[in-house]
Amino acid sequence: MQNKILPPENKSSKLTRRDFIATASTAFMVPTIVPSSVFGANAPSNRINIAQIGCGNQSRADLPGMLRLEDAQVVAVCDVNKASGGYARKEHFLGRDPAQKKVNEHYAKKARSGKYQGCDAYSDFRDVLAREDIDAVMITLPDHWHALATVKACEAGKDVYCQKPMSLTVHDGQQMIKAVRKHNRILQTGSQYRSNKLVRRMCELVRNGRIGEVKRVVSIINSSGAGPGPGWKEMPVPAGFDYNMWLGPAPMAPYHSDRCFYRFRFHLDYSGGQVTNTGAHSTDIIQWALDMDGTGPVEFENQPGVVWPPKGHLYTTAMKTDFRARYANGIEFICRTQDPGFGARIEGTEGWVQFSVNNMREVEASSDAIKNSVITADEIHLPVSENHYQNFIDSVKSRKDPIEPVEAGHSTASICHLGNIAMRLKRKLKWDPEKEQFIGDDEANQMLQRPYRAPWQI
CATH class of the missing domain: 3.40.50.720 (NAD(P)-binding Rossmann-like Domain)
Structure with a gap:
């Protein structure tokens, strides 16, 4: 249908x-x-x-x-x-x-x-x-x-x-x-x-075993504030702004300048906070390094470091993030707040590598031997894209998938959504990445979808 x-x-x-x-x-x-x-x-x-x-x-x-x-x-x-x-x-x-x-x-x-x-x-x-x-x-x-x-x-x-x-x-x-x-x-x-040469370099080091067997990955993200506090009041909608259309499928809500434009991402009705903001980047890097596009972890659990906005504040997403996940192969996935900046760290039995937006000059590694290792012609080489926009246009012309196709974007976003659900429910959740359903948890499964405000439907 x-x-x-x-x-x-x-x-x-x-x-x-x-x-x-x-x-x-x-x-x-x-x-x-x-x-x-x-x-x-x-x-x-x-x-x-x-x-x-x-x-x-x-x-x-x-x-x-x-x-x-x-x-x-x-x-x-x-x-x-x-x-x-x-x-x-x-x-x-x-x-x-x-x-x-x-x-x-x-x-x-x-x-x-x-x-x-x-x-x-x-x-x-x-x-x-x-x-x-x-x-x-x-x-x-x-x-x-x-x-x-x-x-x-x-x-x-x-x-x-x-x-x-x-x-x-x-x-x-x-x-x-x-x-x-x-x-x-x-x-x-x-x-x-995925169109950054440092990220590609780090992922190739991991794919080719330079850090040994991967044991743990860390998605490092930013923190956020709580927004206007208790007593915040509705504001008049600015001239030239179609607020009803902006809300679209989201629930009707009183207009406030801190609800829209850039700060929409700190409201669960419109986004997932830093987990789906900078976390979408760092988690995507991890997924690429582990060759996990199209799948994801099988277990999610909130951790003690989660901080939510105080009651009555405008924002509704986590101010500080802390959740743990686990892939079927045993690799531990950690997503946590660690200001400033964001990045991805991958730890193995023989060392670690890390990409950070605070260091756009080089891939950080536990040793110079790992950092300077040469990927030979007969080893794994990931697709090369130096420009994400050009990669898209080239794909439009060739009709071949771009470097971040829809399935890859979905699996990365899903990890972010599932982590948010685990933090909100404050318990361990079992996940089936093939069926894309929580195992034995109806309440969690109901959170996989949001009702759309009439008359919008999908």
Whole structure:
């Protein structure tokens, strides 16, 4: 049975191209094709047309990253926020209008005339998906939107670059896999450290036995705060911000500036805290090193170091994380808060290796012999990607899976979700990675899926 997504009542569930043109013809009065001189050897016929869906904090990296590619063109941006501050830093002023301006200015610098107005801006992602000239979308939305936007994009025949964590729940991830494979789409998970040469080097050291038999892995993540305290009050919704659409499938809740934009990730209704933020990166590195894509641990258990926001505070995700897991082969997995920065440490019988964002110069190791070890031609070599965005575009062209396909993104995100569930329930949980179900725990299994606010469905 085909996955069904129902939009709000004031929108049709599927826009045809004819309907879309009839209702938005003014959006196409400007040229949407960059002259071939902009792309040099990359002729327009070989160009991949991209739309950026979500113009908030992460788009500050994703949008310029895609604009720099010679064989891709950003033709549309979309966000429910017209333009405002309130993001990760006070100096950030983001939204669909600033994003549109950035794109047009970028291509104007390459145009002979010095002018370009070919990037369209939308407030509803379904209007983007209705355009037949768009080949792929970059989904840089809050986590609770990832599954809905991805499934709808696949149904519309678009390839997808979806930011990490790939999903909000295990069930959402399952639906994303079904949609990608059913519609023969490409999905790249935005876990960009798989395109980092230091991470690849560390994982190859592990894969080729330089630290001996792996015994323990540690996913090191950041801490977070508690947000506004007891007595916080609802705020008026800013002009130009469609808050109801921002909430989408999430429960209705009073607006507060610390609920949206960057700080959405500290609310369980929209994300999983640092476990699914920096933890999605460090856990993904571990999964790659252990060759565990498509599977995961069989046991999860909360640990004493977990710290939750005090009662009455706005945020609902763990301020400090501490959970333990175990793979079927006996390898112990630890996820814990250790400021500053984040990273992944892998310990074996003959030493350890570690990647840390605080040291982007080299792979740290227990000895120089491990650190300087040469991986020979006949040993295991992992796929090489020096640019996560280019890797996605290359996959769109070749129709071969990218370096972080949907199944890999799902297994990494699932570990994060399961760890959060163990911490919330405060007990040991047995997990079947094949069936993707907790063993003998109905309460835990009910937490694998979240109800969607009507009329949204997946």
